[in-house]
Amino acid sequence: MTRADAPDPAGAGLIVGRRRLVTSVMLAPVLAGAATTPATSAPAPAAGVRPLGCAPAVKPVPTTAEHWGGVAESLERRGEMLHELYYHVPFPRGDLRVMCRGVRVSPALALGSHVSFVHYDDDSTMVMGDLVATEGELQKLSDALRAHGFTQTAIHKHLPAHSPEVWWTHAHAHGDDPAELARALRAVLRHTGTPPPAPAPAHRAQALDLDIAGIEEALGTRGISGEGVHTCTFNRRETITDMGRVLPPGLGATTAFNFQPLGGGRAALSGDFVMTAEEVPDALGALRRGGIDLVELHNHGLTDEPRLFFTHFWGVDDAVKLARALRPALDATNVLPSR
Numbered sequence: 001m002t003r004a005d006a007p008d009p010a011g012a013g014l015i016v017g018r019r020r021l022v023t024s025v026m027l028a029p030v031l032a033g034a035a036t037t038p039a040t041s042a043p044a045p046a047a048g049v050r051p052l053g054c055a056p057a058v059k060p061v062p063t064t065a066e067h068w069g070g071v072a073e074s075l076e077r078r079g080e081m082l083h084e085l086y087y088h089v090p091f092p093r094g095d096l097r098v099m100c101r102g103v104r105v106s107p108a109l110a111l112g113s114h115v116s117f118v119h120y121d122d123d124s125t126m127v128m129g130d131l132v133a134t135e136g137e138l139q140k141l142s143d144a145l146r147a148h149g150f151t152q153t154a155i156h157k158h159l160p161a162h163s164p165e166v167w168w169t170h171a172h173a174h175g176d177d178p179a180e181l182a183r184a185l186r187a188v189l190r191h192t193g194t195p196p197p198a199p200a201p202a203h204r205a206q207a208l209d210l211d212i213a214g215i216e217e218a219l220g221t222r223g224i225s226g227e228g229v230h231t232c233t234f235n236r237r238e239t240i241t242d243m244g245r246v247l248p249p250g251l252g253a254t255t256a257f258n259f260q261p262l263g264g265g266r267a268a269l270s271g272d273f274v275m276t277a278e279e280v281p282d283a284l285g286a287l288r289r290g291g292i293d294l295v296e297l298h299n300h301g302l303t304d305e306p307r308l309f310f311t312h313f314w315g316v317d318d319a320v321k322l323a324r325a326l327r328p329a330l331d332a333t334n335v336l337p338s339r
Helices: 012-036 065-075 138-147 178-189 212-219 277-289 319-331
Strands: 080-082 086-092 098-100 103-105 112-119 125-134 151-156 166-175 224-226 229-236 254-263 266-275 293-298 309-318 335-337
Touching: 065 086, 065 112, 065 178, 103 254, 103 266, 112 178, 125 138, 125 178, 138 151, 138 166, 138 178, 151 293, 166 178, 212 229, 212 319, 254 319, 266 277, 266 319, 277 293, 277 309, 277 319, 309 319
Parallel strands: none
Antiparallel strands: 080 086, 086 112, 098 103, 112 125, 125 166, 151 166, 224 229, 229 254, 229 335, 254 266, 266 309, 293 309
8 A cells, every 4th residue: 555545534534636737738748749759669678589570580490410411520520310300419427426415326227418500491500518527627618608608597406406506507508610619519518627528438238227118108108218317208289489480399498308227127217397377286286296306407508499408306216106106297287209
């Protein structure tokens, strides 16, 4: 309640009413003139942000691995094409020895940096990624990202209590020369202990000590095994835009479940859920009812549409039991299997 609306002592209300009338009369010419005065220009939108009412968002175009040869050369490591729309390059932190609640965390479970390059129909390139940094690396990495033209969009953790402490930061950049973007990324990564790419294994990977069929049946999708972990992923059904650009399916809007075998069919579970605001309460409630621990709830982007939220989680139990616990939360979100 404002002072003008507060109860007045006897007679005060009449005085206030007269003052209001006088003020209205005095302002009338001003308000009338305002109707004919040209409006001033609105502030310019931030760089890269698409203002309302402008042209449709820029769309990604298909490419091949050959298109990204300069990126591979600049990074001194090769990636892989996903959905024929983006070139994905992993940077596993095999140099780290992280323990989380008695579990030795493998790089594929929760210690991998990942960066993707996308070519757009305006002949530009976007690079978007998620980088792992130790406590001692984080600030220098953040400074290097800004110095090399990247925008940081999130800083958070993926794991509950763990040692040594590790952080994750999301970042992206745009440019006309993909090789130049890759060189900038490589300069940024020099501020971390990210090791060079490991040579390809000379032998076939051993089968994981997990009930893969049971996990996939519980989740309703096929997964993929690699680097000692089984992973199942899901993409948002909606078209996602960020910074005025359409994101390819699966990029920046993925639910991922990683199962690291611990023996006897048990697994350590880590990953993240992607949700809209309306889905968050039901998804988080379902995870907790399934006995899965919540670690973080946050955004990964700054201007994504629809606005997306992510929660990271942790669990240790029978792998199939964990997968069954995930399913109700999965069903509470608008996703579909990526495979």
